[in-house]
Each structure stands twice: as C-alpha cells, then as structure tokens.
Amino acid sequence: MIAVTMLEAIRQVLREEMAADERVVVLGEDVGPRGGVFQTTAGLFQEFGPNRVLDTPLAESGIVGAAIGMAVAGLRPVAEIQFADFIHPAINQIINEAAKLRYRSAGAWTCPMVVRVPYGAVHGGGLYHGQSVESLFCHVPGLTVYAPSTPNDAYHLLRHAMHGDDPVIFLEPKRLYASVRQALDASCPGTGAVVSRAGRDVTVVAYGFMLHAVLDAAEQLAAEGLSIEVLDPRRLRPFDAEPLFASVRKTGRLCIVHEDNATCGFGAEVAALVAEHALFELDAPIRRITGPEIPGVPFAPVLAQAAVPAVADIIRVLRDLCLY
Amino acid sequence: MSVAVTMPQLGEAVAEATIDHWLKKVGDSVRRFEPLLEVLTEKVNTEIPSPYSGVLTEIVTPEGTTVRVGETIARFEVTEVSETPREPKVEPAGLFPSETPVAVVPGPSQLTADLPALSPAVRRLAADYGIDPRALRGTGQGGRVTRHDVIRAANAHRHTGATSDAVDDREVVAPTALRRAIAERMVESIRTIPHAWMMVEADVTGLVRLRQGVKADFVRREGFDLTYFPFFVKAVIEGLRQQPTLNASWTEQGIVRWHRINLGVAVAADEGLLVPVLRAADGMSVAGIARAVHELASRARSGDLTPEDMREGTFTVNNTGALGSIVSMPIINPPQSGIITMETIAARPTVVGEGIAIRHLVNLSFSFDHRIADGLVAGRFMQVVRSVMTSYQPGDPVY
Numbered sequence A: 001m002i003a004v005t006m007l008e009a010i011r012q013v014l015r016e017e018m019a020a021d022e023r024v025v026v027l028g029e030d031v032g033p034r035g036g037v038f039q040t041t042a043g044l045f046q047e048f049g050p051n052r053v054l055d056t057p058l059a060e061s062g063i064v065g066a067a068i069g070m071a072v073a074g075l076r077p078v079a080e081i082q083f084a085d086f087i088h089p090a091i092n093q094i095i096n097e098a099a100k101l102r103y104r105s106a107g108a109w110t111c112p113m114v115v116r117v118p119y120g121a122v123h124g125g126g127l128y129h130g131q132s133v134e135s136l137f138c139h140v141p142g143l144t145v146y147a148p149s150t151p152n153d154a155y156h157l158l159r160h161a162m163h164g165d166d167p168v169i170f171l172e173p174k175r176l177y178a179s180v181r182q183a184l185d186a187s188c189p190g191t192g193a194v195v196s197r198a199g200r201d202v203t204v205v206a207y208g209f210m211l212h213a214v215l216d217a218a219e220q221l222a223a224e225g226l227s228i229e230v231l232d233p234r235r236l237r238p239f240d241a242e243p244l245f246a247s248v249r250k251t252g253r254l255c256i257v258h259e260d261n262a263t264c265g266f267g268a269e270v271a272a273l274v275a276e277h278a279l280f281e282l283d284a285p286i287r288r289i290t291g292p293e294i295p296g297v298p299f300a301p302v303l304a305q306a307a308v309p310a311v312a313d314i315i316r317v318l319r320d321l322c323l324y
Numbered sequence B: 001m002s003v004a005v006t007m008p009q010l011g012e013a014v015a016e017a018t019i020d021h022w023l024k025k026v027g028d029s030v031r032r033f034e035p036l037l038e039v040l041t042e043k044v045n046t047e048i049p050s051p052y053s054g055v056l057t058e059i060v061t062p063e064g065t066t067v068r069v070g071e072t073i074a075r076f077e078v079t080e081v082s083e084t085p086r087e088p089k090v091e092p093a094g095l096f097p098s099e100t101p102v103a104v105v106p107g108p109s110q111l112t113a114d115l116p117a118l119s120p121a122v123r124r125l126a127a128d129y130g131i132d133p134r135a136l137r138g139t140g141q142g143g144r145v146t147r148h149d150v151i152r153a154a155n156a157h158r159h160t161g162a163t164s165d166a167v168d169d170r171e172v173v174a175p176t177a178l179r180r181a182i183a184e185r186m187v188e189s190i191r192t193i194p195h196a197w198m199m200v201e202a203d204v205t206g207l208v209r210l211r212q213g214v215k216a217d218f219v220r221r222e223g224f225d226l227t228y229f230p231f232f233v234k235a236v237i238e239g240l241r242q243q244p245t246l247n248a249s250w251t252e253q254g255i256v257r258w259h260r261i262n263l264g265v266a267v268a269a270d271e272g273l274l275v276p277v278l279r280a281a282d283g284m285s286v287a288g289i290a291r292a293v294h295e296l297a298s299r300a301r302s303g304d305l306t307p308e309d310m311r312e313g314t315f316t317v318n319n320t321g322a323l324g325s326i327v328s329m330p331i332i333n334p335p336q337s338g339i340i341t342m343e344t345i346a347a348r349p350t351v352v353g354e355g356i357a358i359r360h361l362v363n364l365s366f367s368f369d370h371r372i373a374d375g376l377v378a379g380r381f382m383q384v385v386r387s388v389m390t391s392y393q394p395g396d397p398v399y
Helices: A006-021 A043-050 A062-072 A088-098 A133-140 A151-165 A209-222 A241-250 A264-279 A301-306 A311-323 B120-131 B148-159 B175-194 B205-222 B227-240 B286-303 B375-391
Strands: A023-026 A054-057 A076-082 A114-119 A144-146 A166-175 A195-197 A202-206 A228-232 A235-237 A254-261 A285-289 B002-005 B016-022 B037-042 B046-051 B054-059 B067-068 B073-077 B102-107 B164-168 B170-173 B193-203 B248-251 B256-257 B263-265 B266-271 B272-275 B315-318 B338-342 B346-352 B355-369
Touching: A006 A023, A006 A043, A006 A151, A023 A062, A043 A054, A062 A076, A062 A088, A114 A151, A133 A144, A133 A235, A133 A254, A133 A264, A144 A151, A144 B054, A151 A166, A195 A209, A195 A241, A195 B286, A202 A209, A202 A241, A202 A311, A209 A228, A209 A254, A209 A311, A228 A241, A241 A264, A254 A264, A254 A311, A264 A285, A285 A311, A311 B102, B037 B073, B073 B263, B120 B148, B175 B272, B193 B375, B205 B286, B205 B355, B205 B375, B227 B263, B227 B286, B227 B315, B227 B338, B227 B375, B263 B286, B266 B286, B355 B375
Parallel strands: A023 A054, A023 A076, A076 A114, A114 A166, A144 A166, A202 A228, A202 A254, A254 A285, B263 B315, B315 B338
Antiparallel strands: A144 A235, A195 A228, A285 B102, B002 B073, B016 B037, B016 B067, B037 B046, B054 B073, B164 B170, B193 B355, B248 B256, B266 B272, B338 B355, B346 B355
C-alpha cells in the first residue's frame, strides 16, 4: 500500500466523496482552479467543474453562511477556511446558526456541513497564520470537533465527518500536512481516543503537531527507563474520556500538551474530567505544557519558536512527573 | 543510581552544539555546578556546569562531536537524587533569555517539595490493603511514598502470607491469595455457566507470510517480538463488533450488553493465571494491540498489576498455542460471555481446490455461555474470526 501525506489523504477523501455523492460541494478562498493555498483541493475544480468547487470572496462569514444554506437545502458542503486565524468573522454563523439548527427546530432541520480549518504555528506564520482555535469551538454544544494527527486519521475522520448530519469543525494541523507519510487502513479505525504509545509511568494527552513532539520525547525518555503512555483524543468534542480514565488508572499521572494557551483551554477540560472522575487514581499533580499567554504567535523566528512547546520542555516536565 | 547528562538548551534558537572539551574524565568525582565541559554553538562558547554531584561514569559524546539539544552526552552515578535534576542554566551570548517562555504551568510540586504528602491514589490503595503508608520507605521525590510503593508492599504482604507445612512425604501448601481467587472463580464458572464449545480451523498461510515479512523491522522498532496474537485479538474484536450479542454478561437483572470491547488477556505468570484487561481495544491497530498486550503481560509477570487492571473485561482471549496445545476447552471467566483460544499454528497437507498443498493451519477453540447465545450466533462469530484470520496477506498494514 502507498504511504501518503495528510494533504494527499484529505484530497483523496474529498475526491472520492465528490465522485460518490453529487451533493458534496467544496467552497472557500482559492479552492477552485488554484487548488487551495495548501493544494488540498488541487484537481477537484478540473474534475468536477465550477458548480461543485466554488471560489469565494475573502469573507468567511459568507463562506460559512453559504455552506449552512447549502446544507439546509440538501447539499453536503465542505467549507475551507484558509487559515484558522480567519475563522473569527464566521463565528456568528457557526455558533448561532449551524450549532443551534437541530436544537432550535426540535430535530426537524439539520446542518450537514464540514468546516475544514488548517491551524497551528508554522515558521514565518506570525499573528495571523499560526493560531490554535480549538477551545473556542470545543466549548459549543451542537458542534463536533475533530483534530486528526496522522494521515490515516485525517482520511477516515474526514469521511466520517462528511457522512454525518451535523456540523463539524475539522482541525487540520498544517505543520503535519506534508511531513508525515503513512499507509491508509481499509476501514475506519474508530473516531474516539486511542493510545498512540503504551507506557506505565505517565499519561500524556496531545494532538496535532504536539502529538508528534510528545512521541519524540517519549522515545528519548524510554532510553532513561521512563515509560510514557501517549493518548491521542482525535475527537476533541464530544471527548471520549473512558480511554483517558483507563490510562490514568494505570499510570496515576497526567500531563496535557497543546500549542494553544492554557487558560480555559482543552487541557483544562481534560484535567477537570480526571479530577472529577479519577482523583483517587492520581499519584501526582496534573501538569500542562502549553503555548504562552500571549495574543498571537510572534513573527520573529526566535520568538515564534519559543511560543510552541519544544521537545526539551516536554522531556523536562515528564521527567519531573516520573520522578515525583 | 545512574543518571544521564543531556545537552542543555543554550538559547532559544540553538538546536545543536559541539562538544569542544571535556573538563572531567571518567572516574572523576564531580560536585554539582562544577565546570564539566565546554561547548561551541553558533552563538555561544561556554562552560557547562555539572547538573549532579557524583562520579562521572561514562562520556557518551566525544570531543569534536555535534549533538542535538536534549541528547545524552554523559552518565553519572549519584548516591541519591534529592532534587529533580534540572538543566544547568548558562548565560547565552545572544540577546534572548535561555528560559523558555512556553507556559509550563507549574504544578504544586514546588510548593510541597519539603513535605512529602500522600497522594489521593496512595491514600486509597493504603486503605484498601490495610497498609500504613507512613511505615513505608518512599521511592518518590523527597522520599514521597508513591502508588507503586504501596502496590509493592501489598504484594510482598500477600506473598509472605503463604506458609507450608511438611508432613511425612507430602507437604500441604497454603494457596496464595491469587491461587485461591482462581480456584473460586473457576468453580463458580463451571457450576453456574452452561458452557458450550465450538472449534474452527483457519488457513493462516497469509498471516504467517505477513508476519515473516514485517517481524524483523517490528522488533527493531518496538524492542519486542511481533507474535501472531495481536492479529488474533484484532480478529476477535471484529467478530464481537459484528456479533455484539456475545459482548455481554448474564446477570440476575438481565443480559448486560457492553458497548465497549474490553478484552481480558490471559497471561501465564509463575504464581498463576492473570487476566489483565485490554481496554477500548476496538480502535487499535495490530501494532497498538501488540504494544498494549506486551505492556500488560510484562507488568503481569513483574507483579505490577493493580486490581483496576483486571476489572471490566467483557470477553477473554488466550494464546494456548504458545504452550504447544492444539485443542483446548477453556473455562469462561465470569461474568463474561465467552473465551476463545488460538492453538498452535502448524504446516499440514490440506486440500486446496482440487489439489493438495502444504498450508499453515490453526485451530480456534471457543467456549460460550449458552444462556446468552445459541450455536447460530456463536457460529457466525467464529466465521467472522476465521475470515479475518484467513484474510491477512503480506503487505497488510501493521501500524
């Protein structure tokens, strides 16, 4: 089987779904003849034509608003927000319309829409090309939030999202678009949390680029005899907590790592769940390793690098936890 | 204990550094903060102080070599680590502070370092096992009693409880708590559960070739052997997914159907059979199952399982083939609905099409609770398991 990048996996599932179901429509900035700024939609315009692959104006409220209209009218739109940093003008459409539609109509109406959102810091991204926005959407009932970290998960979770009847925020870690290759499984490996690496000393929850940083740290710590269990949540909302509790029952220690800042972030929710449901399994204080409390990822390369948890930071905290 | 010295972060943009000169040699006694070596980077030429007091036992990285930040460069033998080792602080030559601004949200560890507190897990386990945790010697930071210390103490307690009494040419051995628990559960099972038994034969020639092709790479990557067992576990999971009737327990209240598949994995340890539980196994790849099973089995054999590891299993898988068996009639682990074994894989002549070929065959033996299911459901389940086992081919993904 051929190993593919996350970018290729996403393009492949979009293409397969468009071929299989003519209700599937792709829309966003530059997704048409140019194939998207990251080339995730390359070739789709040429294959499926201008009625199914729509270049939109630079207006995210319009992109998501149009997608909601399409979904309500029976289509299956996949809207691309070029960078997560640009999604804020569409917050009203997402929270007030898409997330509430089923509830507001007592189940009579649904909104089968996927919003694809490349997120996370990259070199040279600066304030407006490097944000992590998961906590904004994880807070909203009515939304499902996926955060795949491997090509195989991106492929299967996106298909799963496109087959659902409710709105999905699909977070794509753009730093992993082309850096990891993996063969695709034939069937969907489930959508809940999975253990990416089994261990006995500490449970670490991480996703996106941070998952790979944590796996790297775990590998280095293994040389010191420390055994790190790494849990990939894959779906951030609704969060699949049972595998987390099972892991904490085993290790008694928990650390959460994300690029987003700590306050009211995803890690805070994970920590609270464990404190509520597994306090008497804990043998050490819960730790978080996150981006700093600054308004955006800086542009200067040295500062930008410092704004993302490094493998060395992760190793230091996990070693502390193991020895605690 | 032996500890590693790693290349510290010498300024935020610095990813690697070259060892210029070791100021100490192997065998030297070194005090903490004494200059240990000199390094060169694009930005910094500096001395690095020793992070430990102790004896330098190994220089991993020779002079003139460039290593990445965080890599091990030397090893020390220290008598005790009274404090968590920190990376030595050095003043960077550049403009930027070496202290990273990334938010490592401080845990309360700094606040309570002088006062070894009992964690919630330690309090609970100590109460469960009737152990006074303050009487234990803690192996955690600052002599803190860890969860592991309590489990160790509980196990030691249990083992010394077994006494033997020699009479003439026979001896009466008091069963260990584990032996007694196994005995009670097996008697309860055979007395209360109407066991029905079924066996199928599967042609696993494709699986044998698949494993042959990937096992060398797997052991290099993972550090342990890839057996046939995780492939079998994956097949059983698929069977249960398609026949969820069997992922159930018979209770006084009714038949409890479990939504999650938590597989008990039978592990033969010296003191007796243990069945730790592989939780939420339905999302895992073959490699993921292999790691999880390896981890459970290792802890089972080292006596490090906790009662939590054994709880909430819904079905049991057993690799009796590893012991050379070709047929078995396993006893169900109550309140589960079934137990399935994989027997020895053997090359045998068999009919393929109109000819006879040498193929790798295996027997899969299954006991199920006849109150919960009939032969029809059991047969369908076994067909799925057999079909997955038969369908593995060289080139299939293991990860």
